[in-house]
Amino acid sequence: MSEKKVIEALIIDLVKLLAEDFQIDSLINPDATTLLYGIDGPLDSMALVNLIADIEDAISEKFSVSISLADEKAMSAHHSPYRSVTSLADAVLERMPS
Amino acid sequence: MKTIVITGSRKGIGKALAEHYLKDGWRVAGCSRDDASIEHSHYFHFSLDVSDEDAVIAMAHKIKTDFGRVNALLNNAGIASMNHALLTPAKTVNQILQTNVVGTFIFCREMAKLMRSTDNARIVNFTTIAHPLNLEGEAIYAASKAAVESLTRILSRELAALKITVNAVGPTPIDTDLIRGVPEDKMKALLSRQSIQRMGKVTDVINAIDFYLSEKSDFITGQVLYLGGVS
Numbered sequence A: 001m002s003e004k005k006v007i008e009a010l011i012i013d014l015v016k017l018l019a020e021d022f023q024i025d026s027l028i029n030p031d032a033t034t035l036l037y038g039i040d041g042p043l044d045s046m047a048l049v050n051l052i053a054d055i056e057d058a059i060s061e062k063f064s065v066s067i068s069l070a071d072e073k074a075m076s077a078h079h080s081p082y083r084s085v086t087s088l089a090d091a092v093l094e095r096m097p098s
Numbered sequence B: 001m002k003t004i005v006i007t008g009s010r011k012g013i014g015k016a017l018a019e020h021y022l023k024d025g026w027r028v029a030g031c032s033r034d035d036a037s038i039e040h041s042h043y044f045h046f047s048l049d050v051s052d053e054d055a056v057i058a059m060a061h062k063i064k065t066d067f068g069r070v071n072a073l074l075n076n077a078g079i080a081s082m083n084h085a086l087l088t089p090a091k092t093v094n095q096i097l098q099t100n101v102v103g104t105f106i107f108c109r110e111m112a113k114l115m116r117s118t119d120n121a122r123i124v125n126f127t128t129i130a131h132p133l134n135l136e137g138e139a140i141y142a143a144s145k146a147a148v149e150s151l152t153r154i155l156s157r158e159l160a161a162l163k164i165t166v167n168a169v170g171p172t173p174i175d176t177d178l179i180r181g182v183p184e185d186k187m188k189a190l191l192s193r194q195s196i197q198r199m200g201k202v203t204d205v206i207n208a209i210d211f212y213l214s215e216k217s218d219f220i221t222g223q224v225l226y227l228g229g230v231s
Ligand SMILES: NC(=O)c1ccc[n+]([C@@H]2O[C@H](COP(=O)([O-])OP(=O)(O)OC[C@H]3O[C@@H](n4cnc5c(N)ncnc54)[C@H](OP(=O)(O)O)[C@@H]3O)[C@@H](O)[C@H]2O)c1
Pocket: B007, B008, B009, B010, B011, B012, B013, B014, B015, B031, B032, B033, B034, B035, B048, B049, B050, B051, B075, B076, B077, B078, B079, B080, B099, B103, B126, B127, B128, B129, B170, B171, B172, B173, B174, B175, B176, B177, B178, B179
């Protein structure tokens, strides 16, 4: 599996857990293209905060690196990195040390 | 064992707080720019500047790996510069805002992430009576603490869903290095504006923080408690 697929799978698992916690029916079976936040995304800001922190935690546990997904790059990006599973996976990859 | 993060724990109020909570059975993760001045098997020191985002993220990572979670955060690290506004260089302004406001914010953000899995987590920020008293000669220091108070109130709302309370304590002058340079006549004039006209003690601050940290205080958030009867 490519690194991107590994990270997408990890995010999908976390989205599933979040969907249970926050009772978000539309996110029970997410895939890479599932929209998360912003236009047509079902997450509110509190759920997004939890998901971002969960992803940062999981990355730190799996790869022993600490990344911050809420950085200047994310704030100034033309397209929000938080909008879908795949855009989040790209954001994680961009922030991982090579 | 519960973990408390205390910034600015090398000296002054922060050191006394660290010693108090160690005695009380907490594990203490402290920090300051310089090396540790406390030796204790449950004390862990991080030498960093509170406004250095990468260093704070690395500290949070280490705490998460070693201890799993954080139960409380005391944003005590702070600097002041007592000077007339017309004699205050922009560099000093930036330093004060970086330490007092940016540092407090980064610690709230990073430690709140480590508090998500705990019930009854607590954040206590540090302000000063210089803000409500509009003290001359402390424009930037007081303004920085006004920002900390605003941060406290808004974060109390944003973090309520995570069961984290966010409050602030505003001490009166306490004999530490922070106020060494204040002339005696200025100090007397300041104390005369308090309802109870004496110097503060570290135990006064500890008492207020113990109250915020108590499990029973889970309905108290977004509050600023000034000591000495200042309002
Ligand atoms: N003392 C008072 O009269 C008084 C009154 C009202 C409010 N307060 C507030 O109480 C808090 C503590 O004050 P204090 O009187 O204990 O001051 P202090 O004696 O000067 O101690 C300040 C502590 O903060 C650390 N520190 C300063 N800048 C830092 C930075 N950029 N990064 C990391 N650590 C830093 C210092 O250690 P290093 O030098 O090793 O970095 C030291 O441990 C402050 O927020 C202050 O505004 C104090």
